[in-house]
Amino acid sequence: MRGLVLSTKELAEVDWPELAAKSGINTIGTHITPSEVAAFMASPEGKAFRRKCRKYGITVEHQLHAMGELLPRELFAEDSTMFRMDSCGRRTADFNCCVHSEKALEIIASNAAKFAKLLRPGNHRYYFWLDDNAPVCCCPFCAEFSPSEQALIVENRMLRKIRKQDPEAKLAHLAYSFFMPAPRKVAPDEGIFLEFAPIYRSWDVPLTQEDALCPRGYPVSNGDNLRWLEENLKVFPADDAVVLEYWVDASLFSRWKRPAVELPWHPDVCASDLATYAGYGLRNVTSFAVYMDAEYFGRFPSTAPIEEYGQMLESFRHFPHLNDPWYGWEDATKVSFCRSAEALNFRFDVNDSTLTVCRGEGERTVDDSDRAELFISCDPEMKRYYGFEMDPAGKVMDYRNSFYRQFDYGWDSGIRPVSTILPDGYRVEVSFPSGFLRSAGIEPDGPLHIGLYRADATGSGDIHWFTLVDPHTPEPDFHVPASLFDYF
Ligand SMILES: [Zn+2]
Structure with a gap:
């Protein structure tokens, strides 16, 4: 996979399929929430996007922040035990769910299957992320499980349900932020693949500079990310795993505040990182390119970083x-x-x-x-x-x-x-x-x-x-x- 992940705003405003095809990109992941993406795909802009992707042979998949919609927060009033317990012992609907709740798992899996039918990817790869930068359940049962283990309990359950309608379905386990350490007490079902998103690293230098720290105040080094990748690859197969990077993500470098800054593109870092990932046997690579919308290209017209990123992926040999x-x-x-x-x-x-x-x-x-x-x-x-x-x-x-x-x-x-x-x-x-x-x-x-x-x-x-x-x-x-x- 040579991919890009873009939110519906970028996809509606910019001819991304054409730019992707010109750059050698073969997969576009839509983003951010299931209902937002479903509305976009049903709109005239979304239909044009799909048509162009078909014309250029680009696979469409959907990388979704989903938990808030898979377990609607309104259900808290009906049954608070489906929701997470905070560290003070109170149930709260703020993030995630209680993975000990059979009812919660059933609702989440059914809604995932519903969105999976509505947003069928071209490659059978599904992405329904938990609230991945937020706390998980601290109830006496769930407290035994790490964030990534709680995620895997939910993911296994979702995949079983989705496979009833798409037997070839695969579902992402997102290793990100608190969810970076590999699960130990829970094993992935066949078809769960690792999605490795090293949000806390330095992009000024390659991952091989292991002592380089994340510049945004988190005490995490490039080397920490590599250790997490290594431990996850003991649990998940490498050939199915996907790297979700930020090399061309204008939103990250803008600290998720518009107006966006110009992307600080480091092709040497990307080239070295590709070799690092390939050394671990990883074959699928994508990157966010969020905030690269009409306004962005109005101020920073060059598409060279995207083209260069795509050319490097396409020409890459290991x-x-x-x-x-x-x-x-x-x-x-x-x-x-x-x-x-x-x-x-x-x-x-x-x-x-x-x-x-x-x-x-x-x-x-x-x-x-x-x-x-x-x-x-x-x-x-x-x-x-x-x-x-x-x-x-x-x-x-x-x-x-x-x-x-x-x-x-x-x-x-x-x-x-x-x-x-x-x-x-x-x-x-x-x-x-x-x-x-x-x-x-x-x-x-x-x-x-x-x-x-x-x-x-x-x-x-x-x-x-x-x-x-x-x-x-x-x-x-x-x-x-x-x-x-x-x-x-
Ligand atoms: Zn719980």
Whole structure:
């Protein structure tokens, strides 16, 4: 899934299906409440939206803040035991419900099924969120269960009911705010999928900067979010999970107050985060883009961030390991790349517990160090190609080359990778601006011929070689066209 989540206001005012199609987005999630979205979908604007999505092949789903409508608050007067107990022992209709109330669960599930029929998604994926940033029930029964466990009790019940009318139905378990810690005492039914929405993180830097704190006063770090993701992925399958991000959410960066500020778009952060999520096996990604309505584009006309976000999702590739065709060694090094109109981005997460880094002067010392290696060729025959060999300390040995091994080490690309030493290896991130690629004779939007490798220096002069593509040479040698792969 390459998605966007938009409220009915944006969808009514802006031709989002056209912009999404142009950007490579394949799924639009409507938002905010079930009744609001149902009214929109039945309106002339909603019908036009649906028609355009059909024309462009865009899947429509509905990501809904639902609890207030699934258990109407008026029912409190009739039976307060359906509603949550606060920490002082009083029943209250403010948020959520009492998951110990059979009657509450039945009403919630029936209303979810009713809205599910009215708002049928194109992908069988349903989203009926609880009051996810609000307290849950503290009654003696419910107090035994964490917020995410209480949510899962309700979600399991809703899904059973929805499946009676849509047997392929799947329902989101939203990990967000208080609901971030994974459920333990309650297991998800088959068909409940994880929706991971890291609302409390920093978007100035990638998730890999684990000590970065949420800038909005919450003592939560990027690393805390990753730990929560890891614990949730022990409970929910990764291949069905969806990331709900905020990279292009003007409403978040406006602190949910209009008029909206201009989106602070960080493509490098998005590219790195995509690699992080892919490393966990996540395949479905969407982002809020709320507040990007007619008024927003009137003041900030550029659609470039949306286009770039979509292009990066569409071009994103992840390779979970490299190979050693000569000795058959296994290598858990992960490589990701993606491109947009602005840049070509790579990330290597090298698995290597014995780092060898040669600290001497000059870039040729990289020859004796552990390193991630990248070739970009102008053509499939390697008539002209460029090599970037990048060590764990951030040093790069770059050269221009032509087949066979006509090295020009004097060439300097000016490209500066960022390396980070990790407990089990090192990470290298490198970005090639489109202007650089063009000046090097590579059309950034055209077919690319890429080689991905790594060298593991043992420190005693020996080097082990790993590659994505087996070049079928008798001895390790990457400087042959057969070691490249084509990316279109
Ligand atoms: Zn309760």
